[in-house]
Amino acid sequence: MEELDRQIVQLLVKDGRMSYTDLGKATGLSTSAVHQRVRRLEQRGVIRGYAAVVDPDAVGLPMTAFISVKPFDPSAPDDIADRLAGVPEIEACHSVAGDENYILKVRVATPRQLEELLARVRSLAGVSTRTTVVLSTPYEARPPRV
């Protein structure tokens, strides 16, 4: 990716609501040139979208956990990610190398909800689970150095 695009992406990752005017000032381009570049970056899928970053505590989801899952029947076709796609508590699902097949990142309100979620994940996906509870998060969603 070219230097100017890299700069624009970097700026938008740090502040997704930065105006095209300000992006132009920061990069030395005109407003419309920036606008065009951003549109291309969106079309090419480099920029997937924009999101408000929310404090999970403040919206009633103070409990985070990582759930590693492994199928009961390792010979069955792996449709675990699909089976879990509709579970709203799951924020991320990564297929991984190692002892387990997937790592899920989940957010819930209470330990009781985590217990209920684990039961749901096990029965929906036919997996055993190993859960690591997050105690605190010094930082998260830090902008990548693009």
Place this chain on the structure above:
Amino acid sequence: MEELDRQIVQLLVKDGRMSYTDLGKATGLSTSAVHQRVRRLEQRGVIRGYAAVVDPDAVGLPMTAFISVKPFDPSAPDDIADRLAGVPEIEACHSVAGDENYILKVRVATPRQLEELLARVRSLAGVSTRTTVVLSTPYEARPPRV
């Protein structure tokens, strides 16, 4: 949190660039009422900021891994998170309950860079590491159901 605020947060998590005008239409409030509420949500820290969501592959960081770390000397004061705060490859750092003390999520370009990063993490923070490489990510950063 109140229903209208919940709605606004939900909408902004899905589209961080949605205009106040459109937020007003979606919630049945006037533009300025929405604007006021958003400003309050930002001030109260419910909304921490806004970010462009970027495709890691497209910006040259196709490799993701989780690194669990444990201090060599468990009796030393725990300043691991601080020591690692300046490492740009680390996207998130969670203190966790369980066998290890922290889980880091990292993004790099190549296996060789991951190797170099692991060495850096170990020596900077005085920890042993256990690394789980991500093979693919069916979904990630899904908007929480606020």
Place this chain on the structure above:
DNA sequence: GGTGAAAGTCTAAGACC
């Protein structure tokens, strides 16, 4: 790929309920 200008839309602040 870039610029610059015009029309339309949105933001932000103030007065008022």
Place this chain on the structure above:
DNA sequence: GGTCTTAGACTTTCACC
């Protein structure tokens, strides 16, 4: 907390280079 109003800023499109 809410609405309405208004000035100014920003976005978006277009003709042109």
